Each structure stands twice: as structure tokens, then as C-alpha cells.
Amino acid sequence: MPPSFYILAALTIAATAAALSLRNLVHCALALSVAFIGLAAVYLQLDAQFVGLAQILVYVGAVSILVVFAILLTRNDEATKPLVSRFSVAGAATALVVLGVLTWAIDKSEFTHRKLPPAPAATVRQIGDALMTHYVLALEVIALLLTAALIGAVIIAMHNEEPKS
């Protein structure tokens, strides 16, 4: 394993933990961006350049900004209240149980012991061919979903100016 992986993994986990535990929501959003970038780097390391770049474009470029907008639009004085909800202990326990189960499963798996094969060719051209031929229907569906989500999000968030009678 290259040492770069461990550095990236540590960075990503730290950023993730920060994004989920900081008191200031804006800081959370910034930490989230860092976590996304770290993940994108892991993708690049796994020879998935296209996905890594898409990750940066979509998550860092769009979703994080969206989160920041949402934070600004919902700003209130409740930030001083306790960070965690009433059932935080149970929640944390649940997360630990899930982590334990997953780790155990990974550890038990025989499949995970294989070595890294030689780097496959995954050019943008190949991905584009696959999208336009074999996966064209899925592409259409995802396009429809995104359009619907766009319109739906606008309608849901739109301020209702109708006077109450």
C-alpha cells in the first residue's frame, strides 16, 4: 500500500469527523468540502480519473455550495443549544454496531485478500461510448430524474405568496 493512501484516508476521516461534529455550520460545510476532495483523490489513486473529477465538480462545486446556501437561509439562534439530539447515545451505539459488523464482514471476506491488478484503461472516450450505447436508457432516466429534481426543488423551496384567507 502506498503511504499516500494512508495520508488521504486520515485526511478524509478527519475532515468527515469535523464536518459532522463542529458547532459552526459554515465550518462544517468547509470540512465537508475537504472530505469530498480527499475522496476524489482516493478515486484518482484508484485510476478512476473521470469519477474523481466528477466528484470534485459535483460535490465540491455544487453540493457544498448548496449546503452553504441552505445554512445561510436557515440561520437562527438555535446554534447555542445542545448539538446532539435526545437519543445521541443510542445513535452513537448504533453507528458503532454498524461499524463493527462491517469491519468484521470485511475481515471475514476472502475476496478482499486479492492483490492489485494492473491498471485498466478507463478513458473518458470509453465511458462516453458505454454511456451512449449500453447505458443510454439509464442515462435518459437519470436525466429525467435530475430535471424532475430541479423543478421539484424549486417548487418545494419557493416561497408561497398566497395570502391566507
Place this chain on the structure above:
Amino acid sequence: MSSLSSYLLLSAFLFALGLAGAITRRNAIIVLIGVELMLNAANLNFIAFWRFGDHPEALTGILFAIFSIGVAAAEAAVGLALIIAIYRQYKTTNLDRIDSMKG
């Protein structure tokens, strides 16, 4: 420790962290962030299995990850719009106080 299992463990950690955040934090936006992270952990799994799989030329893992990112983008847009709408209704994003679906 093999290479694949280390990626999978990273993914498992990210997933568990995202879950913990989604379950324990009171702020709806943080909950949404947790969900996004969980999705990213899943993506990481797809990429890792593709990279270590027997037929990487099929590009299945890559394309699945791309579609997943698309879905995640839509989910984030709708989720945040919902949070804004809920905030407008309740003047809060505190999930403890949003329980009108209580049975």
C-alpha cells in the same frame, strides 16, 4: 492487510461516521451532510470493487458511481429544498422539534 480491504475499511469508517452524524446531530443540514457522506462511502466501494475486479474493462463500477453521483446531486437539491420549506414552516431546523408525523 490487502489493498482492497483497506479501501473497504475506509469506506466502512466513512459510512459509520456519516451514520453517526445523521443519527445524533439535531440540525437537519448536518443530517443531510451525513447522508451525503454515506452515499460517498458507497461510491468508494463501487470504485474499489471495479479496480480490484476481474473485468475492469466492463466499466460497471465507474458508471454506477457516476449515476450515483447524479442521484446524490438530485437528492441534495431536493433535500435542501425540503429543509428550507420546513424551516419556513417551523422556524427551526431542529429535528427534535419536527415531529408532526408522530403517531
Place this chain on the structure above:
Amino acid sequence: MDWIVKNLWLIPALPMLAAGISALTPQRGRKLSATLAIGSMMVSFLLALCAFAHTLGHQGEEARQVFNFPWFEFAAGSAGVLQLGWVLDPLTAVMLVMVTFVGTLIFIYSVGYMAHDDNFTRFFTFLALFAGAMLGVIIANSLLLLFICWELVGLTSYLLIGFWYHKPSAAAAAKKAFITTRIGDVAFLLGMVWLYSQTGTLLFYDHGAGCMEQSALAKMVVQTTSAGMAVSTAIGLLIFCGAVGKSGQFPLHVWLPDAMEGPTPVSALIHAATMVAAGVFLVARVYPLMGARLEGAPVETTALQVVTWIGAITAVFAACIAVAQNDIKRILAYSTVSQLGYMMMGLGMGGVAVGMFHLITHAFFKALLFMGAGSVIHGCHEEQDIRHMGAIRKYMPVTFLTYAAGMLALCGFPLFFSGFWSKDEILHAAHGWAPSQIPFYLGVIGAFLTAFYMTRQVMLVFFGKNRAAAHDSHSAALSHGHSAAEPHESPAVMTVPLMILAAFAVLLGFVGTPAWPWFQNFLEGEVATVDFARLSESATLMISSSVIVLLSIALGWWLYGRKPRQTAAEPDVLEKARPDLFWLLQNKFLIDEVYEATIIRFNAWFARTCDFLDAWVWGGVVLAVSYLTVGLGWVNNVFDQFVINLGFDGGCSGMSAGGRLASRLQNGQVQNYLRIIGLGFAALVLFLIWGGGK
């Protein structure tokens, strides 16, 4: 099929419609209801004339035209379809014309007679319904339709006799009429049911399939009942019971004289045109059934013999009673009973034509007599006792003349009055009757008595000295000061119908003389010829009956006209001679008392027994059952309260506790759900690895 046959139903429907409308008319709508009733009767009369003219053009079997239609279906097959219909034959046509004509005159007369009554519209409603029901009886081609209308006649007669229901006697008379006729109707209904079970149809004539036609009759004649009587005879006798009730034959005659409690036009209508004629008409209608036998003349069947004997007994019996009565309407009532007996005799011995001829002529002169009597009563300020009348001739000349015409027709005064010819027909038939000569002699005695009591009545009412003053004190209170006023002639609306009827009472006889028996031939569907030779055949009989009538009138004059009675309180001439016999006659042979002592007392005893049983036996059983029920109810209640309710409540609270528990899970906290999903996910992974994988 001709228009008039198809639309014969209009004749009864119009008066009924008029009744319906005037039933909805408020009390002040006097003119409207009277106009409606009279107008509808007049239109019906015109239609009846059309029908009559229609039958004139046909002979024999062709003269009978029927219109049948299915009413409702109560079982599959043709036997399950109940058919109704109407028939137009000479019998129907003659009756229709008579009823509508006499009815119209009585309606017009009623306008004058009832002028002062508050319930004028109600009266005309009932009257029109009465006439409509009677017309329905006449046109019916189905025994069922006939029965329906027959019962309607019974109902309306009840309403009309009890018209002044605030008088207890009128209410009692109405009840008596209704119940007495009902006794006969029960037998009638039984006969009808039996007939239906035998023939499968109640239509009289249905192109060979009706119950009065050859095929059905032949089937019934050969079957015999347990007593050895032919089925047709038995059914005929049962139906005849209905006629006995309706036509006031002995022993069910008791209601008829009491029916005089109704207004006089009602009496005229009942006694002349409608109700009592319905019974005679019924016998004429089912004559083929009554006369059915294997061979020989129809006049000698058991059924017709019974009819004859009942008629003959009634004729003499009622005439005897009439001799001793003092109420002007009661005398006429008993006279009607007696004349109905004659009609039954005529039907039994001479066939339809003989009986019906007397029915028609009697309808005219009896309507005339009743309306004349009504006019007298009206003129004498509601006085009905002939002992308090006298010398009315001078005050009411028109009434006197018309009444005299009616009286002479009823007596059978020779040659010029209709009653002579029709009664002579009956006596002629009786003379030639093979089974027995007794009915003939009974008829002759009846004729003698008839002439005698009518002479007595006329002498006491119209001749002699006015005895109204003798009881001034009585009537002064009644008619507040009018008693001083002398009897007065009635208005034209009452006298004109009298004159018209008087003309018919005289003239009608000439359509049925032996020399030119047009009426009889018409009914039998033959062409009448003039043959004076036939007159000489029955000359002996005619002369002897004339002598009897003349003798009787002379005797009446001898006893009542020669030395007119001076005061109202004076005893009758006959009473002086034979007080015991007179007393018996005056009390109607004590028939009412006998009924009172036997049937009614038995009935009352039976009712008391039933009451006793009801109170003590059935009542106890019912009480025990009710206590049992209450006890069971109590047990049930306890069980309900302590077992069912508690169990149910327990179940309910268990459910709601479970619900509360489940709803706590559903607390609306998104993170809660997410946590459970996480746990579920972990469990699923463990399950897959341990259980599913290897």
C-alpha cells in the same frame, strides 16, 4: 270490435271519477259536486244508450260481445293469469240504460231533497260512487270484477244508509245492512273460489272458454259433491246466497226495511236501481250455471227450485208484514222485499227474461214511489207516519197523481200499467211450472196483499182528513213554527223526475206484453213479432189476476176509504178485528227478535266465552310467556354486562395499549427511524453472513 264495446268501462268510470273529484271538493262546492255527479250520470246514460243501440243491431250469440284483458299473473301458465273484462249483451244494455236513467232522475231529485243538508257534497260523492259501483257490477264479464264492484256497492250503501250517522238508529241500520249482506257475501266468495278451482277462469264469456259457457258447464255438471248434488248446482247456490243478502230475500231481508234510515233518494236508489237489483242481476248473470243440467229444461234444476221457493216465500212473507206497517217508507221497503221475491220467482221459473222484465218495470215504479214518498215527507215537514197524514191529495196534486200511477203499477192494475204485464208474466210462468203449484198460489196471495197494502197506504196518506194537527205539540218543537203551515207541493226539481218516471211506469209494460214480447225476445236475442193470439192463451190467467187485484183494491177502499180514520191515535181497522195477528205482523213476524234471541245471543255468548278464555286462559299463557321472556332477557342482560362487555372492554384496552406502544415507536423523529434502519442493516448483514452465506 266496436268502439262502444272497447270503451264500455267509461260508463262506470265516469260517475266514479265524479265521486273522486267531488270527494276533494270543499263543503261549499255544492254546485260543482252536484253538476259533476249529474253530468257524469247523463254522459253515462248517453253511452248506455249507444251500447243499447249497438246490441239492437245484433241477434243471437252475436249480440254478446266481450272485451277481456289480463289483470295480473300470479303463477306461470295461462291458468295463472287473472283476467278481467266487460261484456256487452242485451242484459247488460237493458240494465245500463235503466240504472243510468233512473239514477240520473234520482240525482236530480236529490238536489231538491238534500238542498238543506250541510253535507251536500259528501252526499253526492257517495251517490256517484254508488251508481258507479253498480254500473261496474253490470258490465263485469268476470266474477271477480263483479265481486269487487259488488263489495263497493255494499260499502257505499253502508255510507249512504248511515249518512246521518249522528242518529244512532241510522248508524245501527248502516251496520246492520253491511253485516247482513256480508253473511251472504261469504258464501258468494266461497262459490267464486270453488268455481275458479273447477274451471280455472272467472270470466263469464271468453269465446268458448268462459265459466258460463258450454265446455265449462258440461264439466261441472257431471261432477257431484258428497251430497249427490252437481258441482254446478252447489256453486250456483253459494253464489245465490250472495244474491239473497244483497236483494233482501228471506231470511236475510232484515236489513232492507232498516235501510230506510238513510235519506229518501238513497232509499230510492237502493230499492229501485242499484243495490237490490244487483242480487237479481247476479242470478240472471249466472243463470247458465244455475240452470245447468244433463238434460231437460233448465227451469227445474235444484238451484233454480231453491231460487223459486225462496222468492215465493219472501214475496208473501214481506207482503204480510207490509199490511201492518205505519211508516210510509217502511211499507214501500217491505213491498220491495216482496217484489224482489217475485223477481226471484220469475228467474227461477220463467228464466232470465221474466225476472228481468219485472226488475226493470219495478225499478221505474218503485223509484217513482220512493221519490213520491220523499216528496210527501218533505211536504209534511219530515213526517213519516201515515197515521199523521191524510188528505195530502189537496195540497200536493202532482205528487198525488204520480204516486197513484206508481201505486197502480205496483198493484198490477189491469192493462194500462207496467206492473200488470210483468207480474202476469211471472204468474204465467208459475202456472206452468211442473214441480209444484204452490209457488203459483203464493204468488197470487202476494199479488192480493200487494194491492191491499198499497190501497191502504194511499187511502191513509192522500184521502180522508188531515190528521197532522192532532199532534201539533209534537211537531211544533221539531219544525219550529212551521207546523201551522199546511203541507206544500215540492219544487219542480223534485216533481219533474216524478212525472217522467210516472210516464215510464205506465208505458214500459207495453214492450213486454204477451202479444208483442219484444223485451223478452230482445234479451234472448230473437226478433219480436206481433201476435195477438198469444194474448188469448193467457187470457184466463190475466182476467183472474185482474179480478183479484180489483177485489183487493175494493177491499182496501172498503176498510180504509169508506170511513176514514179521524185521529192519529185511533187503532187500525184490522187491529180492531184481530189484535194478536196484527201485532205479529206489525212486529215483522218477530224475525228481528228471533235473531236477537238466537243468533245474536249465541254470538254474544260466544264472544263472552272468547273473552273469558282470552282473559284467563290465553291471557295466562301470554303472561307466562311474557314473564319467561323477561326472565330470559334479565339473564341475557347479566351475561351481556359481565361477560361480553367485560371481555370486550378487556380486548379494547389491550388493543389500545398495544396501539400506544406501537405509536411510541412512530414518534415522528426522523433520526429514530434512521437508527432503527441502521440496526436493521447490521442485523441483515449478520444474518446474511451466518445464516444465508454458508
